[in-house]
Amino acid sequence: MLLEGSIIEKHNEQRLRRHNLKLASLQDEFPETEQIIRQIEAFQVAIPSWALGTGGTRFGRFSGGGEPRSLEEKMEDVGLLHQLNRASGAISLHIPWDVPQDPAAIRKLAKEYGLTFDAVNSNTFQDQPHQALSYKFGSLQHVDKAVRKQAIDHNIAVIKHGVELGSKAITVWLSDGSCFPGQLNFRGAFERTLESLQEIYQALPADWKVFIEYKAFEPNFYSMTVGDWGQSLLYASKLGPKAYTLVDLGHHLPNANIEQIVALLLMEGKLAGFHFNDSKYGDDDLTVGSINPYQLFLIFNELVEGMNARNMNHAKDLGWMIDASHNVKDPLEDLMQSVEAILIAYAQALLIDTAALKQAQAANDVVRCQELLQAAYRTDLRPLVAEARFRKGGALEPLELFRSEALRNTLIKKRGEKTVATGL
Numbered sequence: 001m002l003l004e005g006s007i008i009e010k011h012n013e014q015r016l017r018r019h020n021l022k023l024a025s026l027q028d029e030f031p032e033t034e035q036i037i038r039q040i041e042a043f044q045v046a047i048p049s050w051a052l053g054t055g056g057t058r059f060g061r062f063s064g065g066g067e068p069r070s071l072e073e074k075m076e077d078v079g080l081l082h083q084l085n086r087a088s089g090a091i092s093l094h095i096p097w098d099v100p101q102d103p104a105a106i107r108k109l110a111k112e113y114g115l116t117f118d119a120v121n122s123n124t125f126q127d128q129p130h131q132a133l134s135y136k137f138g139s140l141q142h143v144d145k146a147v148r149k150q151a152i153d154h155n156i157a158v159i160k161h162g163v164e165l166g167s168k169a170i171t172v173w174l175s176d177g178s179c180f181p182g183q184l185n186f187r188g189a190f191e192r193t194l195e196s197l198q199e200i201y202q203a204l205p206a207d208w209k210v211f212i213e214y215k216a217f218e219p220n221f222y223s224m225t226v227g228d229w230g231q232s233l234l235y236a237s238k239l240g241p242k243a244y245t246l247v248d249l250g251h252h253l254p255n256a257n258i259e260q261i262v263a264l265l266l267m268e269g270k271l272a273g274f275h276f277n278d279s280k281y282g283d284d285d286l287t288v289g290s291i292n293p294y295q296l297f298l299i300f301n302e303l304v305e306g307m308n309a310r311n312m313n314h315a316k317d318l319g320w321m322i323d324a325s326h327n328v329k330d331p332l333e334d335l336m337q338s339v340e341a342i343l344i345a346y347a348q349a350l351l352i353d354t355a356a357l358k359q360a361q362a363a364n365d366v367v368r369c370q371e372l373l374q375a376a377y378r379t380d381l382r383p384l385v386a387e388a389r390f391r392k393g394g395a396l397e398p399l400e401l402f403r404s405e406a407l408r409n410t411l412i413k414k415r416g417e418k419t420v421a422t423g424l
């Protein structure tokens with residue numbers, strides 16, 4: 001259900017004068033605005049196929065209605081997001097929640113919506129109906145070779161699905177670990193997991209990557225077999241040049257310095273990319289930038305500095321993906337807010353006077369360092385982000401247009417109140 005182009009045009013006409021006033025004042029103050037707008041235009045964020053319905057917790061789930069009932073309807077929703085903000089031009093599939101039954105038809109549909117396929121995700125953290133062996137005590141780490149083989153075969157099958165769609169990476173997140181001291185031999189678990197990952201690595205096409213996603217806790221609550229960036233980097237280094245470490249912002253222990261982790265993974269050339277979200281306590285999977293937008297800005301500061309140091313292509317060389325779960329917000333509104341927060345943090349990081357910052361760091365002028373960072377962080381660059389999507393035919397205010405056109409109601413009329421999307 002794509003919107004009539006005229007609806008976006010009318011929406012923009014009503015807002016253009018006010019938008020251009022704000023844009024002009026930024027252009028007056030900052031000569032680099034044009035360069036920043038260009039870089040934002042090129043920046044695309046992949047939408048998770050498992051976050052287009054209402055999420056929930058073990059305590060409850062409160063559906064909002066009109067949820068996508070199939071992969072095709074999920075792509076329709078991402079297509080609508082992309083039409084509104086022109087920055088959600090990719091979808092990341094989770095298998096078996098979203099198996100492309102007819103890859104050719106799915107590829108054709110993606111083309112119609114202007115979408116590409118980002119990393120595919122395997123799932124050995126749930127037992128599927130008719131599954132021979134259980135993952136209760138892990139998958140790639142399991143003491144039983146047959147369970148490890150079942151999990152390895154699943155990952156290889158996921159790679160095949162990805163190849164059919166044009167994806168170039170698989171994300172492996174393992175819930176493997178232990179809940180009690182003594183339950184697991186840590187060295188044995190690491191060695192079995194590495195051995196299993198090596199078989200998956202061997203199955204990667206030449207131009208593919210494997211992203212090793214770490215997590216500090218949940219669903220295991222004593223140890224996780226890929227528990228932090230150090231363990232993930234150990235696996236990625238032992239596996240080879242096609243293996244990288246994926247940073248999910250919600251997968252850290254409280255107060256971890258994620259921006260420092262990002263700087264060092266970039267330095268090592270082992271940063272895969274991100275699962276963007278926000279959190280106050282655990283893996284809360286909240287809207288990006290909703291709890292700690294300054295941390296997101298500091299992470300993008302390290303990303304811009306580190307990517308420039310390695311002459312990386314900002315838009316293409318890392319995986320920019322959202323991984324969120326919507327317990328109380330409309331999934332599409334939540335995702336629009338997340339994409340906006342990511343683009344704003346990137347724009348603010350691009351505005352930092354890096355030459356002056358390097359000078360201040362060399363002079364141990366701590367106060368000036370903070371002033372230079374916060375000067376960029378305290379500059380409202382929303383008009384630059386709006387201009388970037390306006391130039392690509394998007395809506396100046398996507399969220400306002402989604403509401404003023406009552407698009408959720410349109411989806412409910414089309415799909416019903418009680419539809420449930422696969423995913424978290």
Ligand code: LRH
Nearest residue numbers: 121173213248283323424
């Ligand atoms: C684990 C995780 C992982 C996904 C899942 C949906 O917490 O972040 O990336 O596979 O969420």
Ligand code: MN
Nearest residue numbers: 213248275323
């Ligand atoms: Mn994740």
